[in-house]
Amino acid sequence: MFSLNEKCAVVGVYDVPEAAKYAYFSLFSMQHRGQEAAGICSSDGERLHLVKNRGLVTQVFDKAKLKKLTGDAAVGHTRYSTAGDDSILDAQPIFARYDLGQIAVVHNGNLTNSKEVRRELIREGAIFQTFMDTENLIHLIAKSQKEHLYDRIIDAVKRIEGAYSLLFLSRKKMFAIRDPHGFRPLSIAKLGDGYVVASETCAFDLIGATYLRDIKPGEMVVFEKGKEPRSIQVFEPTPHKCIFEFIYFARPDSYIFGKSVYKLRKNMGRELAREFPVDADMVVPVPDSGVAAALGYAEESGIPFELGIIRNHYVGRTFIEPTQEIRDLKVKMKLNPISELIKGKRLIVIDDSIVRGTTSKKIVQILKDAGAKEVHMRISSPPTTGPCYYGVDTPEEKELISARMSTPEIKEYIGADSLAYLSIEGLIRSVGNDQSYCKACFDGNYIVPNKNG
Ligand code: SF4
Structure with a gap:
C-alpha cells in the first residue's frame, strides 16, 4: 500500500x-x-x-x-x-x-x-x-x-x-x-x-x-x-488494460475503462471472502487502500466492518527518510489502531496489496501491540511477483516479497495468524469476467517486451 x-x-x-x-x-x-x-x-x-x-x-x-x-x-x-x-x-x-x-x-x-x-x-x-x-x-x-x-x-x-x-x-x-x-x-x-x-x-x-x-x-x-x-x-x-488501476491507483470515485472503481473494489472484497473465509469478530480495512474491499468482505461474510485503524492524513513527505529509526516510525505516524475496539478481538485486516512486506509487518505489529487476539491478513489482489514496464513505478523484482517468498513464508515474516491473496481468477471475476486486461505483474505475461534493459 x-x-x-x-x-x-x-x-x-x-x-x-x-x-x-x-x-x-x-x-x-x-x-x-x-x-x-x-x-x-x-x-x-x-x-x-x-x-x-x-x-x-x-x-x-x-x-x-x-x-x-x-x-x-x-x-x-x-x-x-x-x-x-x-x-x-x-x-x-x-x-x-x-x-x-x-x-x-x-x-x-x-x-x-x-x-x-x-x-x-x-x-x-x-x-x-x-x-x-x-x-x-x-x-x-x-x-x-x-x-x-x-x-x-x-x-x-x-x-x-x-x-x-x-x-x-x-x-x-x-x-x-x-x-x-x-x-x-x-x-x-x-x-x-x-x-x-x-x-x-x-x-x-x-x-x-x-x-x-x-x-x-x-x-x-x-x-x-x-x-x-x-x-x-x-x-x-x-x-491489455492495466488491471492494477482498479486495485490500487485510481480514485474510488473514478470510472476507469468505463467501470466504477469503487464497485469493482467491493467485488474484490466479496470474492476474497468467498475464496478465503475466516472465523473472526470484525473486518478492519487498512485505510484508505483497503476500505472498499473490506466493505465487500464484510457484506459477503456477514462479519461487522469496523474502522479499527485510523489514518493521519497530514503526514508530510519531506523529512521521513533519514534513518532506519525514523523510517520505522513512518507507518506509526500514518496509522493508529483504536485499542478499545480491537482489544481481545479476532481481526480480518484487508489491504489491497503487499509489495515489500515491511508495511504489512508493521501493521500486524501495531495491532497486536494494541491487544488484537488474532490478525488474519486478506489481500484483495494476487501476489505481486514482477515489476511493471508500462508506467507504474514498482520496486525491482528482488524487492518484491512475493517474488522471493511463498505465501506461508510471508505470513511468518509479517507475523499474521493467517494470510491469503485474492486469486487471479477471483480478480477476473471481480472485474466482470473480462479478459482484456494486463495482469503481468501477477502472472508474468508481458505482452510488450521491455527493451530498455
Ligand atoms: S504490469 Fe500490467 S497490470 Fe501490472 S501495473 Fe503494469 S500495466 Fe498494470
Missing part, C-alpha cells in the same frame, strides 16, 4: 474559455497519480504559454501563474518521477519549437523501446534536454517529413512501443492518442462548447464536465475549432 506509484496524470482542455483554470482543477483532482511535479501549457491561438515546476499542483500554481496561461486550450500533467529524474527539466508538459511551429506534449505511461529510439536519434544528430522517454516523441515529430502535424504524430507513435496515453497541443489543435493495448486510461468529456480529456473521470466531476466515452486503444482524436472531434483508428486495438 505504500510502495507502488502511478507515474502520471494527464489532462487536456479544448475550446473552453480560461482552459488553464480547468486544467488546474483537473490536475488537482488527480494529484494522487503523481506528486513530484506539475505543469500546464496553454494556447491562445497564436502562442503557447508554459508553467511547470516541482511540487504539488497547489504549490506550482498561484493566481499570477494561472493568469499567464491564457487561451482556450491547455494540456497539463502531474508527475511521479521515474523514467528520468526529479529535476525541473523532467517535469511536463514538454515544450518545443520545430518547423511547423510550437508544440507541447504530456504523457502517461512508459515507452519500452525508448533507449534504442533515443540512441538512434542521437546518432542522427538529435540533442536531448531531459532523460524522459517522452522527449523522443518531440524529435520523431520534428524529423518526420509529413506536411501535417497529425500525420507526423502517427509517424512518431509508429516508432514507439509500450504504454502511452498522450496529449499534444499546437497553437490551434489538440490531439489525444492511446497505445494499441490501452494500458493506461484516457477519457473524454464535454464541457460547455468544448471538451476535456483526462486520465481519470474524477477530474470531470470537479469541473462539471460530462463524461462521453473512453478513447479507444489505438485511437487518436483530433480537436479542432468549429469541428466535431475527429477519430482516427491508428492501430488495430489489442486491449
